[in-house]
Amino acid sequence: MALPEMKYPLGREQLLDLYYFMKLTRELDEQLVRLFRQNKVVGGLYSSIGQEASAVGTAYALEPKDWIAPMIRNVGGLLVKGFRPRDILMQYMARSGAPTGGKDGTSHFGDLKGRHVVSPISMLGDLIPVMTGVAMGGRYLGQKLVTMTWIGDGGTSTGAFHEGMNLAAAQHAPFVCVVENNQWAYSTPVARQVPLKNLADRARAYGIPSYVVDGNDVVAVYQTTKEAVERARAGEGPVLVESKTMRMRGHAQHDAAAYVPPEMFEYWKARDPLNRYEAWLTEHKVWEKKAKAEIDARIERELKEDLEVAESSPLPKPEEAERGVYCEGCHTIEAHWERPVEEVQPPRSSVEAVWTVPDFGGLNGTRETSSAATGSSDDGARAASPASPPAKSAPAGSGASKRPAGAAARPKGRR
Ligand SMILES: Cc1ncc(C[n+]2csc(CCOP(=O)(O)OP(=O)(O)O)c2C)c(N)n1
Ligand SMILES: [Mg+2]
Numbered sequence: 363m364a365l366p367e368m369k370y371p372l373g374r375e376q377l378l379d380l381y382y383f384m385k386l387t388r389e390l391d392e393q394l395v396r397l398f399r400q401n402k403v404v405g406g407l408y409s410s411i412g413q414e415a416s417a418v419g420t421a422y423a424l425e426p427k428d429w430i431a432p433m434i435r436n437v438g439g440l441l442v443k444g445f446r447p448r449d450i451l452m453q454y455m456a457r458s459g460a461p462t463g464g465k466d467g468t469s470h471f472g473d474l475k476g477r478h479v480v481s482p483i484s485m486l487g488d489l490i491p492v493m494t495g496v497a498m499g500g501r502y503l504g505q506k507l508v509t510m511t512w513i514g515d516g517g518t519s520t521g522a523f524h525e526g527m528n529l530a531a532a533q534h535a536p537f538v539c540v541v542e543n544n545q546w547a548y549s550t551p552v553a554r555q556v557p558l559k560n561l562a563d564r565a566r567a568y569g570i571p572s573y574v575v576d577g578n579d580v581v582a583v584y585q586t587t588k589e590a591v592e593r594a595r596a597g598e599g600p601v602l603v604e605s606k607t608m609r610m611r612g613h614a615q616h617d618a619a620a621y622v623p624p625e626m627f628e629y630w631k632a633r634d635p636l637n638r639y640e641a642w643l644t645e646h647k648v649w650e651k652k653a654k655a656e657i658d659a660r661i662e663r664e665l666k667e668d669l670e671v672a673e674s675s676p677l678p679k680p681e682e683a684e685r686g687v688y689c690e691g692c693h694t695i696e697a698h699w700e701r702p703v704e705e706v707q708p709p710r711s712s713v714e715a716v717w718t719v720p721d722f723g724g725l726n727g728t729r730e731t732s733s734a735a736t737g738s739s740d741d742g743a744r745a746a747s748p749a750s751p752p753a754k755s756a757p758a759g760s761g762a763s764k765r766p767a768g769a770a771a772r773p774k775g776r777r
Pocket of ligand 1: 520546
């Protein structure tokens with residue numbers, strides 16, 4: 363069967379790539395569970411089983427110059443961005459070879475220089491304003507980049523989420539927010555924490571476009587996210603994508619998820635993203651048995667190698683605990699200016715003022731007057747005439763220039 367028509371066509375290599383990343387995410391997850399049971403994982407272990415299509419399909423829609431900030435269930439996105447299983451294994455096992463040298467766990471690591479991954483911490487929603495800032499920075503530098511982060515259904519109810527989305531919308535930032543609606547926020551089902559059928563509708567509050575996608579269909583996830591990414595890149599501002607999926611394990615390893623009705627697991631098990639994609643690849647004759655066997659063997663080999671590397675990496679030396687906490691001249695932190703530093707420092711960093719406050723509102727001692735009440739200029743304060751009434755009748759920033767000539771100047775109400 364021929365491939366279905368796609369707005370953003372995917373070639374055979376890319377289609378197999380998607381399988382590779384999803385299967386690698388799944389196998390790595392299962393390997394981590396074995397390590398957890400052997401007591402080799404330090405701290406909690408958060409599974410993304412059931413959500414592989416969501417993490418992989420969204421990250422795959424990005425270009426290398428784009429930026430991500432992953433949440434705990436986005437290991438698939440980290441792999442797409444070029445991290446290796448060994449990084450994630452050592453991170454969870456707190457080994458010295460880990461990206462944080464064993465000082466932090468889970469997905470709390472990043473790579474600002476190479477892979478453009480902002481390191482998350484255990485927060486809900488705060489990556490949204492951060493990635494909005496990165497998007498604005500990229501735009502300032504003319505890099506045409508898009509930034510992306512993910513948030514859970516529960517995370518969309520935090521203040522940080524709303525503030526961040528509003529900032530992104532107000533700033534028209536080239537930013538894509540993927541809401542991974544996996545039906546549960548710890549033990550709270552979506553219906554008990556938000557009165558919306560589609561979390562995508564949250565976008566209406568910010569006046570931005572949104573999409574709903576079947577998060578267990580990797581091709582659909584890719585197509586939808588790609589469209590969102592291209593719209594953001596074209597300057598249309600932020601886009602929200604709701605990916606509907608299911609968390610197939612407890613919140614973390616310590617949580618047996620006894621509160622999830624068994625039939626709900628059954629429903630989603632029948633829609634497992636990896637099984638579905640394997641069937642899709644077969645149905646559309648993208649692969650034959652040999653190609654699948656080769657990819658599976660490659661994954662097995664890579665995971666085995668990486669596990670050996672991780673197991674042989676020692677725990678950090680005790681003295682490391684006090685290193686890199688405060689910089690005592692061990693390294694210099696210098697800003698890397700891509701554009702002239704003068705641009706971001708006053709006076710050039712300021713947008714040209716629509717109105718100015720003469721003599722800084724009289725704070726310098728020599729009070730000037732505003733011409734607002736005279737209506738002599740549409741920039742009242744700057745064109746202040748010494749003959750005008752005292753400044754107190756037209757406070758700075760009162761928008762006085764809009765008033766008709768002769769109208770009484772009235773102080774603005776308190777804010
Ligand atoms: C500000 C904040 N509140 C609470 C927590 C504890 N916490 C971590 S994840 C989580 C549930 C998140 O649910 P959801 O956003 O749906 O993401 P999921 O775990 O389903 O991927 C909670 C309550 C936290 N880390 N930060
Ligand atoms: Mg959730």
